[in-house]
Amino acid sequence: MTKDQLSQDQLSHEQAVQQNPLPGHLQAQPVQAAPRPPLQPSMSTVRLHGAHDLRLHHEAVPAHVPGEVFLKVQAVSVCGSDMHYYHEGGIGPAVIRRPMTPGHEFAATVMDGSGLPYGFVDGTLVAVDPAQHCGQCEQCHAGYPNLCPNVHFLGSPGVDGGLAQYISVRPSSLYAVPAGFSPALTALLEPLGVAVHALDITKLRPMSGVVVLGAGPIGLMTMQVAHVCGAAHVRVVEPRAARRAQALALGADSVHEDISEILELTGGRGEDYVLEATTSPDAPEQAAQVARIGGRITLVGIPDGDHFQMSAANARRKALIIKLSRRMGHVYPRAIELVRSGRVNIESIATHHYDMNGAVQAFKDAYDAPDGFLKAVIYPNGQSENTQPNGIPGVLGPTM
Numbered sequence: 001m002t003k004d005q006l007s008q009d010q011l012s013h014e015q016a017v018q019q020n021p022l023p024g025h026l027q028a029q030p031v032q033a034a035p036r037p038p039l040q041p042s043m044s045t046v047r048l049h050g051a052h053d054l055r056l057h058h059e060a061v062p063a064h065v066p067g068e069v070f071l072k073v074q075a076v077s078v079c080g081s082d083m084h085y086y087h088e089g090g091i092g093p094a095v096i097r098r099p100m101t102p103g104h105e106f107a108a109t110v111m112d113g114s115g116l117p118y119g120f121v122d123g124t125l126v127a128v129d130p131a132q133h134c135g136q137c138e139q140c141h142a143g144y145p146n147l148c149p150n151v152h153f154l155g156s157p158g159v160d161g162g163l164a165q166y167i168s169v170r171p172s173s174l175y176a177v178p179a180g181f182s183p184a185l186t187a188l189l190e191p192l193g194v195a196v197h198a199l200d201i202t203k204l205r206p207m208s209g210v211v212v213l214g215a216g217p218i219g220l221m222t223m224q225v226a227h228v229c230g231a232a233h234v235r236v237v238e239p240r241a242a243r244r245a246q247a248l249a250l251g252a253d254s255v256h257e258d259i260s261e262i263l264e265l266t267g268g269r270g271e272d273y274v275l276e277a278t279t280s281p282d283a284p285e286q287a288a289q290v291a292r293i294g295g296r297i298t299l300v301g302i303p304d305g306d307h308f309q310m311s312a313a314n315a316r317r318k319a320l321i322i323k324l325s326r327r328m329g330h331v332y333p334r335a336i337e338l339v340r341s342g343r344v345n346i347e348s349i350a351t352h353h354y355d356m357n358g359a360v361q362a363f364k365d366a367y368d369a370p371d372g373f374l375k376a377v378i379y380p381n382g383q384s385e386n387t388q389p390n391g392i393p394g395v396l397g398p399t400m
């Protein structure tokens with residue numbers, strides 16, 4: 001692609017990266033912000049009013065918040081957890097009580113010189129860590145910010161997320177991405193971070209056997225990160241044929257409709273590690289059955305109905321080590337490097353693309369998840385400037 005073909009925003013991003021080559025906010029390179037036409041007084045946003053009640057709104061553009069960076073949202077990917085809010089109106093005690101703007105997986109560009117004190121020049125494309133932890137509590141002090149009980153998580157009940165044209169975010173949550181990263185790819189760094197964290201807490205020993213339950217976006221990313229972490233092989237269990245095919249295409253060593261195939265393959269032993277990435281309340285039971293004696297299970301998925309089951313005797317007799325994964329810690333730099341180095345392919349997981357007017361349809365499609373669908377990406381400021389092929393493996397799927 002020549003520079004002539006690049007959109008204005010991509011050009012400004014490229015220039016921004018050249019001027020500020022290191023990700024993060026330590027490389028202050030103040031430059032004069034380019035003159036910009038005044039902001040439109042209102043913006044499009046989307047609010048979830050309750051289960052299956054998502055509406056497009058036009059609201060005042062948010063004010064600049066001192067100490068925060070003002071962002072133009074470029075891409076928002078729809079997550080399985082968004083589907084829980086969409087379908088059930090909440091996740092456990094986190095219930096929607098007032099109309100909420102979803103969106104915790106998003107990419108944005110820096111505006112209005114608001115990032116200059118933190119090293120982000122205008123036009124820099126950033127990934128946004130949606131978890132704004134308090135930094136003061138016992139868990140934060142102990143180095144587990146993902147467990148902070150006081151966290152403000154963008155796009156959860158009480159905290160509006162990124163599915164809007166503009167948003168103001170703390171600078172410590174922003175990560176500049178390398179040139180060539182598309183907004184969709186940048187949004188997907190958040191779920192990739194979930195996969196990285198899952199492998200962190202799994203403590204995978206090299207050349208071990210791994211099972212991943214579920215070939216949705218998180219399962220497909222977890223499978224790829226498990227390979228990077230030195231798994232001897234990664235077997236993926238997924239009931240849907242289309243998703244098994246996607247898992248094979250992204251590097252699964254074998255795919256299975258049911259765990260019984262793996263038990264047969266291993267002579268009843270099972271595998272060393274099982275990473276569960278489904279919404280099924282029965283998956284933890286399957287994980288316990290397919291884990292070897294003394295094996296290790298990591299539960300990543302959020303079960304439908306907020307309950308899961310695992311029979312005690314099998315898990316107890318095998319003395320399984322069971323770990324529940326909660327969001328992620330400080331993983332963005334590694335997630336970025338996984339993509340930059342080509343060690344994982346996540347862009348092909350973004351299969352469906354929508355403008356803001358298609359946001360409601362995007363959630364419907366994500367809920368129905370027809371064959372071939374993995375992840376919806378919504379472009380609050382339009383997709384024309386944001387869906388250029390960028391040379392990274394992966395294809396842009398059907399556009400709505």
Ligand SMILES: [Zn+2]
Nearest residue numbers: 079081105191
């Ligand atoms: Zn998510």
Ligand SMILES: [Zn+2]
Nearest residue numbers: 134137140148
């Ligand atoms: Zn805290």
